[in-house]
Amino acid sequence: MTPAFEKIVFVTGNAGKFSEIKEILASAGIEAIQDNGDYPEIQADDLEPIAAYSAKAAAKYLNIPVMVDDSGLFIQALNGFPGPYSRFVEDHLGNPRVLRLMENETNRAAYFKTVIAFCEPGKEPLTFSGTVEGKIAFEERGDGGFGFDPIFDYNGQTFGELGAEFKNKISHRRRALDKFTEWMKKQ
Numbered sequence: 001m002t003p004a005f006e007k008i009v010f011v012t013g014n015a016g017k018f019s020e021i022k023e024i025l026a027s028a029g030i031e032a033i034q035d036n037g038d039y040p041e042i043q044a045d046d047l048e049p050i051a052a053y054s055a056k057a058a059a060k061y062l063n064i065p066v067m068v069d070d071s072g073l074f075i076q077a078l079n080g081f082p083g084p085y086s087r088f089v090e091d092h093l094g095n096p097r098v099l100r101l102m103e104n105e106t107n108r109a110a111y112f113k114t115v116i117a118f119c120e121p122g123k124e125p126l127t128f129s130g131t132v133e134g135k136i137a138f139e140e141r142g143d144g145g146f147g148f149d150p151i152f153d154y155n156g157q158t159f160g161e162l163g164a165e166f167k168n169k170i171s172h173r174r175r176a177l178d179k180f181t182e183w184m185k186k187q
């Protein structure tokens with residue numbers, strides 16, 4: 001089936017994220033075009049309203065349909081921290097200090113979540129979410145991926161070790177984008 005959108009502008013300043021999105025959407029026959037403009041972003045305890053707000057603001061500003069991805073790492077022993085504050089934690093603490101916070105924790109359970117928001121100008125944004133469960137490793141491993149990938153252990157190997165091709169088949173981002181493409185096929 002021909003996708004309703006053959007090209008779509010994806011608003012993100014994160015090169016690692018965009019490279020995964022481009023790859024995943026290409027497999028669904030959609031070309032993603034990056035816009036790294038800085039549009040307003042709100043703070044909230046959930047990713048959905050953050051992604052929805054940014055998508056609506058960007059769609060209004062650019063006057064074209066846009067997508068936004070807001071993602072985070074949720075660590076069970078830290079009550080979901082850093083979650084929606086992941087960017088701040090990655091920038092200001094980094095992986096070594098996240099590992100230090102987890103030093104004496106036996107409960108290593110964590111999940112990544114992505115919320116994709118899609119918005120057409122003048123319409124309300126739609127959101128599609130995906131998660132993947134794993135564990136916080138005891139040290140950084142692997143130099144693939146970006147952000148928290150080297151400390152996110154998926155069945156014994158980190159996303160940093162597993163590499164983009166594998167990650168893109170099972171990731172939180174893949175699962176969220178699959179929901180978007182499913183929706184889009186029905187349009």
Ligand code: ITT
Pocket residue numbers: 011012013014017069070071072073086087088090091112145146147148149173
């Ligand atoms: P944009 O908002 O411009 O898209 P960002 O880097 O601010 O880029 P997020 O708020 O969604 O994106 O990401 C929060 C943090 O989580 C950030 O430091 C990312 O590098 C990291 N992150 C997001 N997705 C990730 C993934 O798949 N693997 C590892 N880290 C990830």
